[in-house]
Amino acid sequence: MPPTRPAPVRRGAVGSAALGAVTPVCLLLALTASAAVTWFTLGRPADRQRLDTLTAGRGTPVPGMALDLLGAGAATGGRLVLTLAALAAVAGISVLVARNRPSDAPVLVPAAAPAASAVLISAELRGSAVDAVLGLCCLALVLTDLLAGGRGRRRIPGGVPLGVAMTVQPALVLFAVLLWCTHSRRRALTAVAVTLGLDAIAWAARPAGTIRYWQHLADPAVVPVADLGDQSVLGALLRLGLHELPLLSAWLAAAIVVGVLALRRGAAFAADGQRLLAAGLVGCAAVVAAPVVQPAELGWLLLAATGRVGRRPEDRALWPIVAATAALLPSQALDPRIEPVTGYLLLNAPTLTAAAAAAVLPFRRRADPLWRVRRTPGPTPQHPLGRSYLPLLPAVLRPVSRPNLLLELLLIQVGYGIYTTIRNAAPDRVALSVEHAREIYRWEQAVHLDIEQTLNAWALQYDWLLDVMLDFYKLMHFTSVLSVLIWLYVRHPSRYRTGRTVLFATTGLALLGFWGLPLAPPRLTPGLGFRDSPVSSPDSAPLGALTSLTNQYAAMPSLHIAWAVWCTLVVVTTTRSPWARIPAVLYPVVTLFVVLTSANHWLLDAVGGALVLAVGCLVQYLLTGRRLTDRDRLAVTTPGPPPSATAEPEAEGTPQGGVATPPPPPGNPPPHGP
Template sequence: MTDVERSVRGDAAGDPGARAAVVRAVLWLLVGVLAVRQVAVVLRRPPGERLTDLETWTGATGVLHIAGSLYDPGRFTGTPFAGLVLKPLTVSAEQALGVVWTFGSLLLVVLLGFVAVRALPAPVSRRTAFLAAPVAITLLMVSLPVRNTLHLGQTSILPVLLVLLACFAVRGERLPGVLTGVAAALQPAVLLFAALFWLTGRRRAAVGGGVTFVVCTALAWAMMPRDSWAYWVHHLAGAGLGERPDSLANQSLHGALLRFGLQGPLEIALFLVLAAVVVVLGLRRAARYARDGQLLLAVAVTGCVAVAVSPTAWQHQLLWVLLAVVGRVGTRASDRLVWPAVVVLVLTLPGKMLLPNVGVVLPVRDNVLLVAALAAACAVPFLSRTSPHWRQPVPTDYAKPVPARFAWVPLVPLWRRVLSRPNLLLELLLIRVVYSAYAKVRLAATAGRSAAEEHGRQIHSAEQWLHIDIEHWANHTVVGIPWLRDFFDYYYSTFHFIVPLAILGVLYVRRPSDYRWARTTIGFATVLALLGFWLYPLAPPRLMPGLGFIDTVHGVQDLDSPDFGALTAVTNQYAAMPSLHFGWSLWCGLVILLLAPKLWMKVLGLLHPLFTVSAIVATGNHWVLDAVGGGAVVAAGFGLTYVLAGPRRLQALPDAGRATDSGAGGRPEPEAGNDGDTGDDSGRPVVVAGPASSKA
């Protein structure tokens, strides 16, 4: 092995087993931190704001205390059997019950993680077996269903755990059926697992589950006849309990149809038809995966079916969707992370962070958890264990290793330079999530008007000392030339997002290897800019009192309540240093300068940062030094990418061949300076991302 390869792979960094042990210890530490945080978040809330569902049931005025039906106040959403089980808890003190309930729920989460890990389909690699438990428990801890369950004091973890125990932890046929029946008595849609048992040949377990469900329900009916009638008949198996069924919290087919405006017999008929289709397709797929040796995936698919066809599926009941992360999708190694990433993002982030507030995608955003459940149940083509790609997917082409830039700053081993383009869905999701996080941090990074104006006076004084305080002159000059003012107003408002996204799109299609380093560079620059927003809130010239600036974009400002148009409520008025308007435009100009094949393209690309810096100064939205700061973070972004990931020029490994399109049916990308040959006659390695040629 060459010295270069050692510097990239880090073979000298230590024993792999020791590194794995350190990683495992860090993951378990993360689990502990998350557990402490969850307990603290719940128990630090004042009474009345924590464990709200549990308090509604068992508190001093809870429905389990008062005489009459559980369902008269409309606050209890569980089955009569659940009410029967919870009745003894009403004698507990609220504080003690809250603590015990929260810790008990966390223990159930940990147990659920261990059981799920034991159920992973064989063969399981040694590294996976070593790290799977803390990773699984961490994902459970941060998932929306678990967080919602802990916050509300719900019981939704218990049915999932009972089903997993029935499928993986107990032997025989009788006890699995009993556990499944009890779970169904707590959450009726879980009775679908009896059908899964039947379809996979476990007939006694299926019958046992059905009988146990009937016995538990009959017991509750005998002891609480009025409540049982109210739940099963009056409220149609709980469909009318809790929040409005058309609220966004109800992520079932029934809730989605109601949100689409359907009502009455038509909605009920359509729901029954769609539910029947989902049940048939989902259970057939689940049975097939179970026979294939992927029983955990079969359980996840069945749970997703139960979520979709239940009249109500609240957020705390959607843990089944997270279990579908075990399914393997895609024949290429580069695609294997797409489905797990989608599931984790959907189950950990709210829909408004995943998709923009655009009318055409609102139906998907409002029903994103239901869409994920339906996809897992009926659509996603999970690989069979008999597939040749199950264990050995098509490998990813990597660039030839490069030496570290500095001996004391090793290249990041995970950033091996990939020659093919990344998965489009995963890229779009990550870009959306990163932008949402950027917007939230930008909005939160403010220290108030007084600090921002003081920093504005500091910047203004510094520019006067440097004799670059041209903002007032430029602003008033442009105001006196209407066509120039309109041009800069339009340029400032329009091209900030369009041009970077267009460049990334072109690079993704035409220059995938260049797309990766370009995307990484602008990402670093944006993160560094967020630090600037946080540490140095700055009032732009248009919001500085007494300096006479004119906001040409939005008109005269009330400095106590500045207006930034439609974005006023979702942007930070004092996130001016550094200027990402100029920073992103400079990134665009440099990328075009490096990659454009024609001179006129390079010149046109460099005009964009020139027009942008003129626009931000002339419209009164930035100081000149803001642009300097924007240039600094972009330079730092390029520098960090170079230091941590190596140079932009890539060389293919001798046995890797040419970089190919990772999208289906894509054609190989021509190497710079070649018309399709994989190398020259001298046998030298091919440069696949060097200086752009006329064919780029």
């Protein structure tokens, strides 16, 4: 009897099993984090006051009545009910998104729960926890009505969840219009009837509170101009300076145009099988039409992020990152707080992103040959440190092609915003920082490395020289790094990703030093005689208005030295031109002389900066297997850029949309992005 052969294992079966094991773990972690953060934020005084307003009938009428009927008017009971509602919303959204994900995007299975949890936690930390829970519950109710219709027996009549959500957020009536346009008219009418019935019950129970609620929604003057937490179109127009009739006209025009376009596109993408994208587009239109938008309502952007934009793989990641940034980060994080750069577009980025997603962005259909694109991974000549499990990143995440320019600018801007926020949030403990500085100075004196005082005393004799050094200190720190990054991106794209990752890792590690070891620079250490000018006092700051944006007691390690040495390593290992190498070698030497002479850093700060850069290079090496100092690419010449994207053919030559695409003629490559 011949031996039986084991059944072949389908490709992706192991991956599906692994994802199935990962999903419960991710869901459990997301629920735990959501419960902890929700319970904590609901205990803040502002949220306790908001909960009292809600249950007393002065807030949203129907949720306040529900809390009263559950006996949750007290602070502890309200916190418990809202925490359970938040957990139910996170779990429901996770399950619905995982079941309706695009067929070739299994990564959304474990990412659905963290995404829903991230929306909740980010909204709670940025605004009112009560409004964040209500907003996420409305999102879960809408998705329940839209996405759970054809799965199993319906326990709740269609249209009821949407009607409840419309009662809390009237702008969600756009989803009833979407149901009407997609021939689900009974569900649309049911949703409207449920909304009218709940509003009538609230009116009968609390007429005064209901009247105040609808007056609040109908009066755009209640939106404060300076409230950047409100990311509605109405708030953006108010911050632009419009009032009364021009304000109402512009708001209504934007709401009507964006709403009509979003409904048309949503119906088309729902028919195309992209139901998550359709829900996200209409939800973004509801954000545009709402008079007040809380941070949790921006969660519709994450559903719209499932759409696919762009031809090249390097372009494909831009839209999801933009959507996640706008939905999860406060608008202040996108503002560098430097006057020439600060702009209206950055402060209103969430609003504009939602409007663009609903009406403008050209998302691809499933029948499009470029629905799937495959990125060519970068080669790894050997395993780092001889370990087979290194590098840590998979090959698809280690490309060497030129990345998308807008994506890089966004990463740099967001990275700088996070860096500035964390650096300024580091403990500004003056007494401890000064004591650390004195210990550093005593240690340098013990080993005869205290050259700062000699250099500073010599520079104080020449006012013009000190002014030049201070200008160098202010300008070259950012200008040189940006110049090198631009040069790498334009002339040496294969080395750009390596250099950028080392720079980001070095800066992130330096933040740990700023937080853990607050250190005063020499010029802010009294009693040692350091000064930044002949007429200044030891506690002065030489950077003018820029000092109000930074923590002056974050001197260890010195990022001036770390970034300067990074510039040198990148330039010297990339080009053989002496006109570039000689200034690159001199730049960190001059920077070290400037920071010591102007009393802005200790010598050990410079040593710490060099060590942080070394660790950043090690992190990059372990992640990708590429070193910042690799020279082998200098001799590599290629006749032309390799193809960066290839359209993957579907099974039997038929794409998922069901429309067959003819094969390419012989001798021609398959369609791919430029």
